[in-house]
Amino acid sequence: MADRLTVGVAARLSRYLQVLTQARKMGKMRISSQEIAEYTNINATQIRRDLSAFGKFGKRGVGYNIDSLLGEIRKILRTQGQHNIALVGAGRLGQAIASSPIFAEHGINIAAVFDTDPEKVGRPIGHVAVSEYAQLNESVHDKNIIVGVLAVPAAAAQKAADDLVGCGVKIIFNYSEALLETPADVTVHTSNPAVELLYALYFHLT
Amino acid sequence: MADRLTVGVAARLSRYLQVLTQARKMGKMRISSQEIAEYTNINATQIRRDLSAFGKFGKRGVGYNIDSLLGEIRKILRTQGQHNIALVGAGRLGQAIASSPIFAEHGINIAAVFDTDPEKVGRPIGHVAVSEYAQLNESVHDKNIIVGVLAVPAAAAQKAADDLVGCGVKIIFNYSEALLETPADVTVHTSNPAVELLYALYFHLT
DNA sequence: TAGATTGTTAATCGATTAACAATC
DNA sequence: TAGATTGTTAATCGATTAACAATC
Numbered sequence: 146m147a148d149r150l151t152v153g154v155a156a157r158l159s160r161y162l163q164v165l166t167q168a169r170k171m172g173k174m175r176i177s178s179q180e181i182a183e184y185t186n187i188n189a190t191q192i193r194r195d196l197s198a199f200g201k202f203g204k205r206g207v208g209y210n211i212d213s214l215l216g217e218i219r220k221i222l223r224t225q226g227q228h229n230i231a232l233v234g235a236g237r238l239g240q241a242i243a244s245s246p247i248f249a250e251h252g253i254n255i256a257a258v259f260d261t262d263p264e265k266v267g268r269p270i271g272h273v274a275v276s277e278y279a280q281l282n283e284s285v286h287d288k289n290i291i292v293g294v295l296a297v298p299a300a301a302a303q304k305a306a307d308d309l310v311g312c313g314v315k316i317i318f319n320y321s322e323a324l325l326e327t328p329a330d331v332t333v334h335t336s337n338p339a340v341e342l343l344y345a346l347y348f349h350l351t
Numbered sequence: 352m353a354d355r356l357t358v359g360v361a362a363r364l365s366r367y368l369q370v371l372t373q374a375r376k377m378g379k380m381r382i383s384s385q386e387i388a389e390y391t392n393i394n395a396t397q398i399r400r401d402l403s404a405f406g407k408f409g410k411r412g413v414g415y416n417i418d419s420l421l422g423e424i425r426k427i428l429r430t431q432g433q434h435n436i437a438l439v440g441a442g443r444l445g446q447a448i449a450s451s452p453i454f455a456e457h458g459i460n461i462a463a464v465f466d467t468d469p470e471k472v473g474r475p476i477g478h479v480a481v482s483e484y485a486q487l488n489e490s491v492h493d494k495n496i497i498v499g500v501l502a503v504p505a506a507a508a509q510k511a512a513d514d515l516v517g518c519g520v521k522i523i524f525n526y527s528e529a530l531l532e533t534p535a536d537v538t539v540h541t542s543n544p545a546v547e548l549l550y551a552l553y554f555h556l557t
Numbered sequence: 558t559a560g561a562t563t564g565t566t567a568a569t570c571g572a573t574t575a576a577c578a579a580t581c
Numbered sequence: 582t583a584g585a586t587t588g589t590t591a592a593t594c595g596a597t598t599a600a601c602a603a604t605c
Contacts, residue, residue, distance in 0.1 A: 150553065151594095152550075154595095159550040160546055162549065163545065190599080193565085196563095201564075203563050204604085206562050207561080207563085207605060222549060223553060237446045238451075241442070246505075247544065250528070251548075253545060291555060292551070292552070322373055332551055332555070336542070337369055338542065342524065342540075343430050343457055344358075346498070347430065348355075349521055349538070359571070359572070383587090384587075396576095396588095403589075410581055410587075411586055412580065415587090
């Protein structure tokens with residue numbers, strides 16, 4: 146249990162967390178592995194296996210209690226605290242990200258938003274105001290930020306990534322198409338709807 | 352070769368496609384499996400294995416020619432044509448999606464955008480104008496659309512999904528947090544930045 | 558009790574990795 | 582030739598699945 150989870154297990158547990166959070170919002174109290182399977186496209190046996198590796202969280206013939214399972218998975222993933230993240234880019238995508246409840250639901254707080262456009266500085270976005278880009282370093286340190294989200298045009302992405310890395314950020318979520326060069330100890334997640342679409346199309350067409 | 356790809360292989364090939372597309376935009380002509388590995392976090396041996404299953408596309412000591420490899424992967428994934436997709440929701444997220452080059456780069460054309468807000472109807476978005484929501488059925492049929500992208504609030508997502516399914520759409524990309532109920536022959540991809548962030552944090556914190 | 562669903566086993570398959578000869 | 586990188590093998594590990602007893 147003190148062992149680190151494998152990448153696969155951690156990814157799947159995170160998805161269960163998301164399904165449980167939404168199911169709870171829909172007023173459900175209990176959920177079966179079969180229902181989680183329908184929402185995640187992960188095999189129901191796999192789900193039960195993943196969970197039973199950490200304890201007996203379910204009740205045979207009944208399913209899993211959503212609230213208690215949420216607590217257990219959060220414990221396993223150690224995501225019970227609040228995490229501060231920085232958003233770079235206050236354009237349409239940045240605004241959409243900042244106003245989405247999806248991060249707040251999981252204890253992720255958009256603690257600061259930056260933009261190089263002086264026009265945008267000071268405007269409200271999410272529950273903060275857009276800060277000057279020059280404030281990046283100070284904010285990242287003051288607010289103990291380790292995650293940066295890039296919602297900037299592809300042409301500006303590498304410089305923004307370099308600046309974030311320079312401030313000590315270790316995890317970057319890249320919403321631009323650009324390929325980013327970063328030191329080995331920095332994790333880059335590039336979000337790419339087109340990639341998923343291409344492969345969904347493959348299975349549709351064949 | 353006439354066999355269907357496994358889900359894993361199709362997903363990885365799609366990611367290679369994205370990296371190659373971007374590398375070409377950056378002016379590169381050749382790329383090694385090691386370089387692709389750095390951008391995708393997929394093991395270099397795995398990449399060479401995936402590619403060599405379909406032919407000898409590389410040159411030893413040199414790497415892969417980006418243009419020719421792009422062509423080969425497109426052939427394998429059968430994504431050489433144009434595909435029309437419908438976007439539902441012309442808010443900030445919808446506008447961000449419509450104005451991103453990421454779909455067009457892969458031959459995916461946002462052929463129609465819908466919104467229930469009469470204020471938004473007629474406004475330009477991407478390279479089209481926002482259509483009345485009532486036009487959904489007609490457009491989907493006329494334009495041979497099989498993919499729908501949902502950029503609507505969570506509360507409106509299920510209805511929009513039902514309407515898309517009713518028009519014959521078989522692939523739905525859901526950018527809301529909502530869990531969607533759909534018939535078994537419809538594929539739903541729910542995009543969730545928070546899920547990826549949670550599991551990235553796990554590995555950072557442990 | 559009857560029905561449902563978990564927890565677990567066992568068997569199979571695909572992914573991952575190191576290593577290295579082939580060859581550009 | 583020397584250096585680099587592919588293509589391929591072999592070994593290991595994790596994911597997937599069916600099946601079913603346990604039990605709520």
